[in-house]
Amino acid sequence: MSPFLTEVSDDISQMTTTKAITGEYVVKPVEPSDLSRAIDIWSLSFGFMDRDRWTTFYDSFLDTAMGAYTDDYLVAVVGIANFQMWLGEQLVPCAGVSAVAADPAHRRKGLIRRCLTACLQESHRKRVPLTALWPFSYPFYQRMGYEVTDMQYHVELDLRALPDVGDATRYKRHHLDHYDPLKPIHENWIKQSNLSIKRGDLQWRRLLSHPERLVCGFKHDDGYILWNIKDRVNRTLEVFEWAWNTREAFFDGLALLKRMDDLNFDKVKFKMSSLDPLLELGITDPQPNIVLKPGLMTRVLHTGAFIEAIGKNIPPFLIDDPLGVSESHESLKAHNGVRQFSPGEVVQVATDFFSEKPDGVPEGLYRSVATRKNYSVEFF
Ligand SMILES: CC(C)(COP(=O)(O)OP(=O)(O)OC[C@H]1O[C@@H](n2cnc3c(N)ncnc32)[C@H](O)[C@@H]1OP(=O)(O)O)[C@@H](O)C(=O)NCCC(=O)NCCS
The missing domain is CATH 3.40.630.30 (Gcn5-related N-acetyltransferase (GNAT))
Structure with missing residues (x-):
């Protein structure tokens, strides 16, 4: 490349720091080279300014981080930390959603929804049965299929x-x-x-x-x-x-x-x-x-893996996932009178969350894994 061309592109890169971003958003795994930019977003959004602690968090705690980029500039992040969660008598994998934050200039554009969907799709490919998070707002994540599962x-x-x-x-x-x-x-x-x-x-x-x-x-x-x-x-x-x-x-x-x-x-x-x-x-x-x-919000992620973990014959049921990630259990035609569940409701009705069976819940699903009270203390 000629020295002249290098000079021109340097000028352009300086100009792009102040001009409005016009490109489309692309959601993809966060590049390790964008860690400093991710820390800018997290520290501003959460008010913790310790960059070393954020670096350790990214390096050791997060297993996946999906980001929304525009013109190769990172503007929103959702992370996943893989945990083991008690479900009845056994520990099962659970995708813990963490480090959810967007650059203020790029909020309210549905980017968190897209990043979360990408994270959950990846965990779904690995047959992870459950996902959980501590919300800043319950309705925000309810719209993404999560429900509160303990009080x-x-x-x-x-x-x-x-x-x-x-x-x-x-x-x-x-x-x-x-x-x-x-x-x-x-x-x-x-x-x-x-x-x-x-x-x-x-x-x-x-x-x-x-x-x-x-x-x-x-x-x-x-x-x-x-x-x-x-x-x-x-x-x-x-x-x-x-x-x-x-x-x-x-x-x-x-x-x-x-x-x-x-x-x-x-x-x-x-x-x-x-x-x-x-x-x-x-x-x-x-x-x-x-x-x-x-307390915690939880939802089913891979329905087949969730049913296997329950280890019982569960009748078919329909899931209507706002993020389009989790599938229904066995084939059942949606028709009048058949209740559809959000992925979070499936966890609520299968565990001890309700003490009375809500309408339309199949007998075999209700409290199918409810020998213990739901309660989670781990914060992430
Ligand atoms: C919370 C936060 C991540 C939302 O980012 P965002 O990019 O605006 O999120 P999205 O645009 O993907 O929002 C998804 C939906 O929630 C709505 N929404 C966004 N912010 C909201 C808020 N503060 N309260 C309620 N609803 C909100 C959006 O309108 C959108 O609704 P729609 O899908 O029906 O259109 C961002 O405000 C942030 O970084 N806040 C500070 C850090 C924080 O609180 N993180 C959450 C930790 S659990």
């Missing part, structure tokens, strides 16, 4: 109101650079719930080194408590993970928390899948503040 109690209690029912000394301070002893407790804990996600070392390290937390851990023979002492402004101790595998581990933990009624804290907040052990205590004064909030 979580957010409990806030005045520390003085806690009855002294357990033995605080059974919890011992545990330094978290050695988190190995917590792992079997965590595994036993999540195994008690349907749709819970298995945690690997990478996720442990990310959880314990979260930039917005100063983590303090206590370990019991049958549980552990992780709390965040960074934000003392509201005088509320944030227990961001509390695993208890026996009733005693819950009561002993309450005794420990009660003793945090000190210079810094008046209240404690934590999450529960069931209120039963708390209601037993009849706390009335001051009254607990308990809010029921939606």
